[in-house]
Amino acid sequence: xxxxxxxxxxxxxxxxxxxxxxxxxxxxxxxxxxxxxxxxxxxxxxxxxxxxxxxxxxxxxxxxxxxxxxxxxxxxxxxxxxxxxxxxxxx
Numbered sequence: 001x002x003x004x005x006x007x008x009x010x011x012x013x014x015x016x017x018x019x020x021x022x023x024x025x026x027x028x029x030x031x032x033x034x035x036x037x038x039x040x041x042x043x044x045x046x047x048x049x050x051x052x053x054x055x056x057x058x059x060x061x062x063x064x065x066x067x068x069x070x071x072x073x074x075x076x077x078x079x080x081x082x083x084x085x086x087x088x089x090x091x
Contacts, residue, residue, distance in 0.1 A: 002034035013039045016048030
């Protein structure tokens with residue numbers, strides 16, 4: 001998995017390792033989309049060093065599942081934010 005950010009002023013897309021938190025204007029990509037990413041004509045893609053094209057480890061998947069499980073608990077606030085075609089929706 002990888003995180004994609006843009007610099008509209010510089011006409012540059014930056015692809016790097018998955019960000020630890022949600023940032024405005026950033027998009028998380030799966031391995032396949034990170035590998036095949038292209039930019040519009042006149043834009044440049046900067047790929048930061050990292051092995052983010054490999055499959056996510058089982059411990060990363062379990063940590064993500066734990067975060068989702070905790071977010072669904074009624075005593076914790078749930079964020080509502082749309083990201084691509086997926087969304088976390090509050091009860």
